[in-house]
Amino acid sequence: MATNKLMLITGASAGIGEEFAKQYAALGWDIALTARRAYRLEKLARDLEEKYKVATIVVTQDLARANSVDTILKEIKEAGRHVDGVVNNAGYGLPGTFFNTKWKDQAAFLRVLYTAPIELTHKVLPGMVERGFGRIINVASLAGYTPGSNGHTLYASVKSGMIKFSESIDAEAKAAGHDDVHCTALCPGFTWSEFHDVNGTREKTNEMPDWMWMEAEPVVEAGINACERGQPVVVPGAVNKGLATLSRILPEPIGRALVGAQSRRFRNTE
Ligand SMILES: NC(=O)c1ccc[n+]([C@@H]2O[C@H](COP(=O)([O-])OP(=O)(O)OC[C@H]3O[C@@H](n4cnc5c(N)ncnc54)[C@H](OP(=O)(O)O)[C@@H]3O)[C@@H](O)[C@H]2O)c1
Known part of the structure; x- marks a missing residue:
């Protein structure tokens, strides 16, 4: 009989998602892990069970598939559990520009990074x-x-x-008096993970100075703590906080010029 609360983490097979799974398990949460690479999820699930004595559920699923959210929730329900928390984390950068990429790739990107997390939130929020x-x-x-x-x-x-979506969900929960339902957008800057290998920018981003980078551990810790506090948005790390502030106060043409001059260092247009 499970007694812990259940945290569902998307993109749990690597990087920031894997770190979320470890930190929530260390806090005593049971963990539902989902991503496409089953062997990674199975191994992580075994490690979490052994080290933190928590229960795990593994659901191998490609979030780009139209019915992926329903399939994940069905498997959790069949395991006799409900979702107490969600980390919508799965993501990647799609290399290329709008005119040299295929619509099917852009549509999959929108589904994985935008509509699937929004659908998942819509389906777990009433509970x-x-x-x-x-x-x-x-x-x-x-x-x-x-x-x-x-x-x-x-x-x-x-x-x-x-970010705007998270602010709205948080505001709606607070306004309705659901004080213990919290929603937080976590806004990392450059973070060590497989992200830049997947989007083909590793060689370029290796040239970025060390002070621009954070490990996944403090990034995730900042996200969990902010969510516990009921803070709708958190930018982890002093450098990232400074950059976020700068991007809000700089006149827009200057911001665009700066990003325009720097983007070839972290964007892949091929
Ligand atoms: N690393 C950074 O510098 C950085 C900075 C800002 C924001 N972020 C954001 O942080 C989140 C996590 O990225 P990360 O840095 O941890 O990258 P990562 O190490 O590449 O991990 C990405 C995760 O997303 C999963 N994923 C990708 N496509 C998927 C799909 N179609 N269906 C299901 N799962 C999928 C991957 O699992 P499978 O391949 O096994 O499916 C993997 O578990 C992303 O939303 C990213 O945009 C990262």
């Missing part, structure tokens, strides 16, 4: 409200604050959308 408890963390990005750039066309718009 959270009914039980009077819920934690939702949407992994957005510092890119949600900075101007759009040449390459990875929809990334900044989607991450900006996830």
Whole structure:
């Protein structure tokens, strides 16, 4: 008989999602892990069970598939559990520009990074409200604050959308008096993970100075703590906080010029 609350983490097979799974398990949460690479999820689940004595559920699923959210929730229900918390974390950068990429790839990108997390939130929120408890963390990005750039066309718009979405969910829960239902957008800057290998920018981003980078551990810790406090948005790390502030106070043409000059260092337009 499970006694712990259950945290569902998307993109749990690597990087920031894997770190979320470890930190929530260390806090005593049972963990539902989902991503496409089953062998990674199975191994992580075994490690969490052994080290933290928590229960795990593994659901291998491609979030780009139209019915993926329903399939994940069905498997959790069949395991006799409900979702007390969600980390909408799965994501990647789609290399290229809008005119040299295929619509099917852009549509899959929108589904994985935008509509699937929003659908998942819509489907778990009523249960959270009914039980009077819920934690939702949407992994957005510092890119949600900075101007759009040449390459990875929809990334900044989607991450900006996830920040606004999180603020709205949090405001709606608070206004309705659901004080223990919290929603937080976590906005990391450059973070060590597989992200830059997947989007083909590792060689370029290796040239970025060390002080621009954070490990996944403090990034995730900042997200969990902010969500516990009921803070709707958090930017982890002093450098990232400074950049987020700068992007809000700089006149827009200057911000665009700066990002325009720098984006070839972290965007892949091929
Ligand atoms: N690293 C950074 O510098 C950085 C900065 C700002 C924001 N972020 C955001 O942080 C989040 C996590 O990224 P990360 O840095 O941890 O990258 P990562 O190490 O590449 O991990 C990405 C995760 O997303 C999963 N994923 C990708 N496509 C998927 C799909 N179609 N269906 C299901 N799962 C999928 C991957 O699992 P499978 O391949 O096994 O499916 C993996 O578990 C993303 O939303 C990213 O935008 C990262």
